[in-house]
Amino acid sequence: MHCAKRGRILYCFLQNYTTNSKPKIVPDESVLSDIDKNVYNPKNHPGIFKPRTVTIPEMFIKAVANVLEDYPAKSLIEDGQKLITHLKGKRPPVEKLERKKIEQDVYNKVLSRHNIPKLETEENRLKFQQLIDNKVSIILKKDVYNWKPVNYDTYNALVYLMSRSAAEYAVLAKIFLEISERDPQFKPRSLFDFGSGVGTATWAANLYWKKNIFEYFNVDSSSEMNDLAQILLQSGKGTNKMELRGVFYRQFLPSANTTYDLVISAYTFLELPSRHSRLETILNLWNKTQKYLVVVEQGTNAGFQIINEIRDFILYTKDKSDGYIFSPCPHDEVCPRFMLNDGTPCNFEVHYFTLPIGAVSRRRQEKYSYIVFKKGKRESSNPQWPRIVRETLVRPRHTICRMCTKDAKLEEVIFTASKHGKEMYRCARASKWGDLVPVALETALEEDTSEDKTNLKTEQE
16 A cells, blocks of 8 residues: 555544544535525525435336336236345445455365375375365355346346346435536536446436437447347337437447446446456546536445445545546545444445335335446635534433544534524434535534533423
8 A cells, every 4th residue: 555545544434533623614605604594494505415216207206107018017016025135135246366365265164174194095085185175165155245247148247137227216316416406517418327327327328318318328238138128218119109219228338448437336346356347447438528427336335335435446546636526425535434344334225115016115224325426627716615424412401413524534413502503403403324514514613512512401391
């Protein structure tokens, strides 16, 4: 590890464990002014991203119903649950050098448990070697994660469509919503989706930029997935008529140096065979990005680790003026959640309704980890409000927000009306997991906290 990188990580570690300081909450005056002028009320301040529950388009639901009308819905649903379990339990493949070390360690342990007999003949030597190899193989299969990519043939593609499309659409719609609201001038003319699957990114992007996008370039290694995505855009009937223009499908990343305004890769990097393949791919995607690069993975520890790997790789390889983190992080420093290493991922949650096909539509939650990079230099006029990274705790007369700040710290703030003002208290109370809070957190020397405790006790009474 380079000295500069070690120093950066150590600095972040020390910052996150500083105990002699506490944040001073400074409300954003422009937000308070707009509330005072009735531009919006605290329940709809600009750090809140609604709707909380994403609705799947009727056109998409009808297209899915048309595609699946000749298939047994019950089997698709049952196999879909198995696929969901598999994907949520997925981890990155063990690297070759790491695997070799594990295999050698297991071999040595197995060998140490046996009294090596006198192997006087070649036949006896081969039998003993086979005995050891078999035991090693059994242990490796049982205890070492066996990664393999999912083969999305025609049937598995339909299973994926049935079980995962609604959740993926909801996640991408939520992410695109923030981009569209925080950057209303962004009007993408081109979209590139790596690992495009059934095309949920195209459908979600059209929720905000359908009139602007003129090229949709989709890459998925499964030709069956590509065919299915195209049929869905044809109302699920397999006609040659599509509402969208400029839609292309490929099985491999293009070698051309073409750039796209919006580049997306959702739930794909855990399907790549190695760290080298992941880093090579993300660098390729970054070089093809004109404005925004969006990467999404499962909201598991494995998904978060992949996102953090991508995050650090881009931050350490690019020039500082070349781009920055747009979301969710309000900073470009080492991830404090990753440094904390407390066994919980940095993830977020979106609510959606399952497809009303073969079963009653139900409200569900999808947890996801993600990163959005924006090309260019961070604008000083763009406020780096802290992001709520855990569920808001709304209590009688006080609200607790756990936030990640622009100083790369994880802070827990208890908002009360008496200490922070009525309007800011209402803003915090209305904010949910994943929202931004319109404040600045300034570090001040730790003082006697008796006043804080007295205020909180008064509020509770």
